[in-house]
Amino acid sequence: MKGLAGRIIGVTVVLIGVIALIFVMLRIIPGDPASVLLNEHVSQANIDRLTRTMGLDRSLPEQFFDYLAGVLHGDFGRSYYIQQPVSKLIMEALPFTIKLTLLSIAFAWTFGIVSGVVSAMYNEHILDYLFRGAALLGISVPVFMVALLLQYIFYFRLSLFPLTYDGSVASLILPAVALGWNSSGSVARLMRSELMEELDAPYMDTAKAKGLPYRKAVLIHALRNAALPVISLMALQLSGMLSGAVITESIFSIPGLGRLALTALQTRDMPLLQGTVLFTAFLIALGNICADLINTLLNPRLRTG
Amino acid sequence: MRGKIINIILLAATVCLTACGASSAEVKTGENAAQTDDAQADGGELRGALNADITTMDVHKTSNDYIVPMNIYDTLFTIRKKDDGSTEIVNSLAESYDISEDGKTYHFTLRDGVVFSDGTPLTAQDVKFTFERILTIPDSAQTDYAIPIEGAQDLLDGKADSLKGITVEDDHNFSITLTEPYAGFLASLATPSTSIYSEKIVTEAGDDFGVLPEKTLGTGPYIVTEWTRGSGLKFEYNPRYWGEEPSVKKVELSIMEPQAMNMAFQKGDLDILDCLLIDSAIVSSTYKTDAYKDHIVSVDRMGTNFFMMNENVEPLNNVQVRKAIQMAIDRESILQSIYDGDGQLEDGIYPTGCLVYCKENQGWLKYDPEGAKKLLADAGYGDGFDMEICLDTSNTDAVQNTVQVIAQNLNDVGIRANIRSLDHASYLDLRGSGEMSSYLALWLLDFNDPDNIIYTFFGNKDNTKIRSNNYADDSVIGRVAAAKTIVDETERYKEYSALEKKLVQDDAVWVPMFSLKHLFVISDRVAEFTPHWAGWSDYYFAETKLK
Numbered sequence: 075m076k077g078l079a080g081r082i083i084g085v086t087v088v089l090i091g092v093i094a095l096i097f098v099m100l101r102i103i104p105g106d107p108a109s110v111l112l113n114e115h116v117s118q119a120n121i122d123r124l125t126r127t128m129g130l131d132r133s134l135p136e137q138f139f140d141y142l143a144g145v146l147h148g149d150f151g152r153s154y155y156i157q158q159p160v161s162k163l164i165m166e167a168l169p170f171t172i173k174l175t176l177l178s179i180a181f182a183w184t185f186g187i188v189s190g191v192v193s194a195m196y197n198e199h200i201l202d203y204l205f206r207g208a209a210l211l212g213i214s215v216p217v218f219m220v221a222l223l224l225q226y227i228f229y230f231r232l233s234l235f236p237l238t239y240d241g242s243v244a245s246l247i248l249p250a251v252a253l254g255w256n257s258s259g260s261v262a263r264l265m266r267s268e269l270m271e272e273l274d275a276p277y278m279d280t281a282k283a284k285g286l287p288y289r290k291a292v293l294i295h296a297l298r299n300a301a302l303p304v305i306s307l308m309a310l311q312l313s314g315m316l317s318g319a320v321i322t323e324s325i326f327s328i329p330g331l332g333r334l335a336l337t338a339l340q341t342r343d344m345p346l347l348q349g350t351v352l353f354t355a356f357l358i359a360l361g362n363i364c365a366d367l368i369n370t371l372l373n374p375r376l377r378t379g
Numbered sequence: 380m381r382g383k384i385i386n387i388i389l390l391a392a393t394v395c396l397t398a399c400g401a402s403s404a405e406v407k408t409g410e411n412a413a414q415t416d417d418a419q420a421d422g423g424e425l426r427g428a429l430n431a432d433i434t435t436m437d438v439h440k441t442s443n444d445y446i447v448p449m450n451i452y453d454t455l456f457t458i459r460k461k462d463d464g465s466t467e468i469v470n471s472l473a474e475s476y477d478i479s480e481d482g483k484t485y486h487f488t489l490r491d492g493v494v495f496s497d498g499t500p501l502t503a504q505d506v507k508f509t510f511e512r513i514l515t516i517p518d519s520a521q522t523d524y525a526i527p528i529e530g531a532q533d534l535l536d537g538k539a540d541s542l543k544g545i546t547v548e549d550d551h552n553f554s555i556t557l558t559e560p561y562a563g564f565l566a567s568l569a570t571p572s573t574s575i576y577s578e579k580i581v582t583e584a585g586d587d588f589g590v591l592p593e594k595t596l597g598t599g600p601y602i603v604t605e606w607t608r609g610s611g612l613k614f615e616y617n618p619r620y621w622g623e624e625p626s627v628k629k630v631e632l633s634i635m636e637p638q639a640m641n642m643a644f645q646k647g648d649l650d651i652l653d654c655l656l657i658d659s660a661i662v663s664s665t666y667k668t669d670a671y672k673d674h675i676v677s678v679d680r681m682g683t684n685f686f687m688m689n690e691n692v693e694p695l696n697n698v699q700v701r702k703a704i705q706m707a708i709d710r711e712s713i714l715q716s717i718y719d720g721d722g723q724l725e726d727g728i729y730p731t732g733c734l735v736y737c738k739e740n741q742g743w744l745k746y747d748p749e750g751a752k753k754l755l756a757d758a759g760y761g762d763g764f765d766m767e768i769c770l771d772t773s774n775t776d777a778v779q780n781t782v783q784v785i786a787q788n789l790n791d792v793g794i795r796a797n798i799r800s801l802d803h804a805s806y807l808d809l810r811g812s813g814e815m816s817s818y819l820a821l822w823l824l825d826f827n828d829p830d831n832i833i834y835t836f837f838g839n840k841d842n843t844k845i846r847s848n849n850y851a852d853d854s855v856i857g858r859v860a861a862a863k864t865i866v867d868e869t870e871r872y873k874e875y876s877a878l879e880k881k882l883v884q885d886d887a888v889w890v891p892m893f894s895l896k897h898l899f900v901i902s903d904r905v906a907e908f909t910p911h912w913a914g915w916s917d918y919y920f921a922e923t924k925l926k
Contacts, residue, residue, distance in 0.1 A: 105804025109811045112520060114822070115442040116811060118841035120522065123535075127517040155434050156608075157518060158590060166608065222638055230642050237643050238635055239610055327634045329432075329609025337432070337609075340773075342804045 081366070085359040092355040093145065096348055097138050105342040106130075107154045128154055141348070150352075151345035153338070160349035163334060170239075171330035174253065174322070175315040177246050182254035183261060183308060190265025190304075194273060195292055205262065212259030221252040221325045238327040249326040253319050257311045264307055268300035275299075302373055306365045313361020423616075423628035423925055425905075426649050428640045430656045432609050437589025438574050439513050442520045445571040446632070446917040450614060451496075452574030452597035455487065455506070456565055458827060460912040464679070464732060466827050468565050472501065472575055472598065482560030482866040483529075489551045495577045496596045496617045503553035507545040508578035514542065521572045527564060529556045560866045563828030566734070570826045571917075600625055600921040610634060614920065625921035626906075641665075650905050651923075653916050654898035659777050663719050666900050676899045677721070680914030682823035683730045683832065686785060686890035691849040692816040695766070699758035701887035705744060707751040707792045708785055714893050717780050722895035727879045728833055730894040732913075735829040737876040743884060744891065751792045763793030767816045770798050771806040781892075782819050813844035819892070824913050829875045830863050837882060838863075850888055855881055 108124035109116055125131050129140075144151055150160035189205035196202050212220075228248055229237045236245040272278070273296055281291040320332035331350060338346035433444035438452065455473040458466050470476075474490045493501040513525045514534045525531050530543025544556040557564060567573065574597065584594035592603035600620045605613040614630040635643065637657045644652040645665075654662045666675060688695045688704060695701060710724055723731060727740040755761060766789070770782050782798055789796040801809060809815045824831050836846050837859045843850045850856065859878060865871040882888045897914040909922040 103805070104808045105802070106808045106811065107804075109807040110804050111518075113443055113807070115520065115523070115825075116807070116845055117523065118845055120520075121811065121845075123522075124518065157435060157440060163608075225639065225642060230646055233646075237639055237646075237648065238633060240633075241607070241610075323609075325636050325639070327610050327636075327639075329607055333609050340803060 078363070078367075081363050085356075085363070088359060089352065089355055090142075093142060093348065093352060094138070096351045097141065098134075100342075100344050100347060101134060107342040107344060110341045111155060141345075145352070150349040153343050153346040155337070155341045155343040156346070160345050163346065164331065164349055164353055167329060167331045167334045170328050171316060171319075171323075171332065173243075174246055174249055174319065174328055174330060175312065177243075177250035178254035178319075179257070179308075179312055179315060180254075181250050182257035182311070185254070186258035186261025187265055187304070189258070190262040191269060191292070191297065193262065193266040194269035195289075197270065206266070209259040209262035209266075212255035212257075213263070215255075217252055217256060217319075217321045218325060220255055221249070221322060224248045224252055225325075239329075245326075246328075249319075249322050249328060252325075253315065253322040257315070260311070261304060261308060265300065265304050268303055269296055272296035272300045302369065305372065306369055309365035309368055310361055313358045313364075316357050316361070423626065425627045425630045425651070425920060425923060425925065427630065427632045427651045428635045428643065428649055428653070428656070429611070429632050430635070430637070430640075432634050433612070435589040436592070436595045436603060436606070438571055439516060439521050439576075440518050440589060442572070445915070447603060447612065448571040448574050448597075449599075449911075449917055450601045450630075450920050451595070451599045451603060451617075452571070452576070453493075453599050454569055454571065454573055454575065456569035458566070458569045458912050460909075466732070466734075466912050468569055471569070473568075476565075482562075483558075484554055484556045485564070486554040487552070489553075490621065491551065493598050493621045494619050495580055495598050496602045496619055497580065498619065499577050499579050499596075500550075501575070501577070501598055502550045503547045504550075505577050506553055506575055507542060507547050508581070509573070509576045510545060511542045512576065512581065513573075524567050524570070524572045527557045527559075527561045527567075529558050531558075559864045561863055562866050562871060563826065563830045563863070566826040566828045572825065601630065622921070626924040627920045630920050644900065644902070647902065650902040650925075651908060651918075652900040654900065655775070655916060659717075659719075659775070662898065666898075667719065671900055674900050674902070676901055676908050676910060677896045678899075678910040678912075678914045679730075679732050680823060680895050680897045681730055681732045681827070681912070682821050682914070683725050683728065683894060684819065684821045684892040686819050686892060687817060687846065687848050688887075688889060689814070689816045689847050689849055690851055690888075691813065692766075694758070694760060694764055695816065696851075697758050697760075698887055699754050700760060700764075703751040703754035703758070703792065704789065704794070705887055705890045706747040706754070707794070708788045708890055708892075709746045709748075710744075710890075710892055711746060713781050713784050717777050717784070718893075718895055721898065722893045724893050725891045727883050727891055728836075729829045729875070729879065730824070730832075732827075732894075733824065733829055733832075734827045735872055735875045737872075737879055740876060740879050740884070748788075748792050755793060761793075763795055765795045765797065768796055768798050769806060769809065769815045769818045770800050771803055771818075772800050773803040773806075778819065778821075785819065810847045811845050813847050813849060815847035818847070823915065827913070833859055833875070833878060833882075834863065837888070848888055850882075850886070852886065855886075 107128060108121045108130070111124060112120055129137065141151065148161070152159055153163060156163060189209060193202045193205045225237055225248065228235045235248050236242065239245045239249070273292070277295060278291060281295055320336050323330045323333040324336065335347065335350040338350060429446070433447060435441050435444065436447045438445065438448035453472045455471060456468050457471040459469050460466050472490055472493060473487045476485055476487045478485050489501060489503060495501065510525045510528060511534065513519055513521050514531055522535060528542060528544035530539055533539035534542050545553060547553045577596070580596050581588050587594045589595055592606050595603060598621065600617055600622060601614040602617045603612060604615050611631065611633040616625065616628045640649065640652060641657050641661055643649045654666065686708065688701050690696050714720060714722055714724065725731065726742060726744045727737060729736050755763070768782055768786055770779060786796040786798055810818065822832050822835065835842060836848060837843060837850055837856055839856060839860060843856065855878065862874050862878060865874055883891055897910060899908060899910060901908045904926055905923060906926045907924040911918050
């Protein structure tokens with residue numbers, strides 16, 4: 075548990091670093107939030123007035139320490155563009171992203187593990203080619219293409235699913251598949267290669283020798299040993315997906331975190347962008363810790379007393 | 380240990396399977412839900428699409444998102460398009476008005492019996508409150524509309540605590556005094572920017588006004604019943620609305636990507652498709668066909684597309700060079716090839732349909748690459764020069780293609796034009812700094828008055844810098860600012876016409892390009908669709924009739 079405390083301190087330092095980095099970067103890239111807000115209806119007087127209102131006329135260190143102090147008190151500031159507290163916007167967006175992530179991870183893991191195992195067991199068999207092909211497609215075809223294809227087939231041609239998100243779980247299935255396919259491809263490939271290594275291990279011969287049916291031997295002995303790296307990968311995927319899927323959320327009009335971050339970037343909405351990036355960094359750090367914990371739990375060799 | 384791992388794997392598998400099981404059960408519900416939607420759609424529901432979410436429903440805080448304000452609030456006046464294509468200002472919340480001899484004081488009487496959608500009656504005090512709010516909220520985006528009123532600047536600067544220029548006489552009568560006469564004032568009272576709010580509702584809602592639908596109430600024909608950020612909006616007819624009951628009782632606006640809009644429309648799940656929001660190739664191949672010819676609604680977009688040249692940039696500071704560029708661009712081919720001929724050439728500043736549209740300033744600009752080369756040679760640039768054209772990548776493909784053609788046209792006369800692509804925020808930043816060397820843009824009129832366009836670009840020194848034209852003739856800038864105050868119509872026309880000629884023909888401040896049509900496709904369920912008079916993407920639901 076000592077290790078855990080160390081990790082948490084480490085994460086805090088990383089998060090403060092993330093704030094500093096995003097803060098400086100946002101102020102280096104061109105684009106002024108006041109001009110974006112006013113858009114075509116811009117005039118010098120209005121820009122000056124809004125710049126004052128947003129507090130952008132103050133010095134950079136002053137702005138930074140104000141923001142940091144706010145964050146430590148749980149105040150992430152107010153969005154310039156949507157004019158709402160950042161924490162409220164993130165909390166509103168989070169449930170949509172969580173729903174999408176859960177569904178898509180359910181798809182990705184089931185499909186990934188099953189196709190990985192089948193591919194390994196029926197190596198160079200037609201089933202292997204089929205599942206490997208699907209995995210390869212998942213990794214190589216961009217998400218927006220998959221999404222469009224799914225919309226065309228399952229909405230336009232077959233009328234099975236709604237086109238965009240309408241609040242129902244059914245409308246989340248296409249986005250979940252579009253988002254999950256890529257991850258399932260990675261899981262399947264890793265599962266397959268890890269499992270094939272184990273299938274060649276001497277203990278499989280022992281299992282065969284003592285009369286254990288092949289399938290049983292694979293599922294009980296080999297899968298267990300092959301699962302470790304796959305589980306670490308899956309834990310990382312989970313935190314990655316939770317931080318928001320910008321493209322999937324945009325195509326399917328899902329009001330989640332990724333979409334929120336994209337809007338913030340386009341409008342140079344600094345408080346909102348800082349908030350979403352910080353939150354994402356936090357989720358990923360948390361995901362890494364969880365992955366480590368799970369690994370330690372499952373792999374006695376990693377437990378050092 | 381072994382048992383543990385197997386348990387975990389089994390558990391994971393169970394979770395996945397349950398999730399899948401649950402999903403397939405949901406699919407059926409989804410289908411049922413879709414059927415219910417269809418049933419509702421028959422009961423006066425209109426289904427439209429937006430390409431991006433709105434930021435707020437409070438029109439005082441946005442100058443971009445007017446679709447909600449136009450349908451849930453009212454303004455004192457409104458603009459109607461007459462059959463001949465010209466526009467007129469008609470009364471809305473104002474029942475009558477008169478103007479004093481000096482053109483500075485307007486007296487208004489409010490329509491009787493108007494209530495907000497929660498039953499709060501509309502009073503003259505609400506009007507005063509509205510304009511004071513425009514000037515006092517820190518993130519106001521509409522101050523320009525209140526500035527002409529006497530005492531507005533003091534209120535904006537915090538030197539006063541009420542708006543001196545508005546006098547409330549009783550619940551229905553009030554007068555507005557301007558600092559100086561301003562002929563475009565009534566027109567500015569007919570834009571969504573000056574929607575009238577209730578003092579009681581806005582004060583009680585506090586920060587929730589414009590954010591929560593149940594607290595954002597107006598006197599208009601609809602109320603917002605649901606706003607899911609990033610997903611869409613739902614509206615219902617406001618039974619307390621003072622005007623005629625509209626044919627459309629419910630509206631659903633969904634936020635969609637262009638491909639999705641097109642699919643949804645063809646599938647019959649959308650009633651109005653905005654052709655500006657989808658790929659122009661799809662518009663010409665799918666919708667400009669015989670199959671859809673009775674479903675296309677076209678309106679002139681009241682706005683000028685122009686190519687701006689920065690007079691602070693060498694050699695664009697040379698008027699001969701600017702004139703050569705005017706002649707070098709083949710506007711007719713661009714209009715035909717990129718916009719399929721849906722528009723008309725503009726040779727000035729005020730576009731077709733504008734209150735002041737000067738026919739005598741049209742038709743002078745001809746495509747003449749040889750003439751352009753000669754002008755360049757005379758100006759000492761016979762070998763050409765390098766120039767930069769800035770492009771906002773958030774623009775439609777059509778705009779990006781137009782910029783490509785312009786660059787090609789310029790290359791043809793020896794000007795080595797390079798396109799510099801910038802994202803929207805960086806683009807605005809560079810333009811605002813006054814250092815953008817040239818760009819193609821469009822100005823859509825907010826209200827039907829020439830002042831709205833000419834003042835924006837050439838009305839004062841700050842404006843010429845912020846629009847990166849840096850027009851140098853101070854006497855002309857002074858005349859543009861002064862033209863605002865001319866009330867006599869003939870004189871006004873003469874001065875605006877003279878200014879247009881001076882700026883575009885003599886000084887070649889920009890290359891006037893064209894005005895375009897805005898096409899919409901309507902579904903079989905729509906009997907009549909009237910786009911906004913100025914060709915905006917936003918429209919009034921109440922002016923649409925369903926079959």
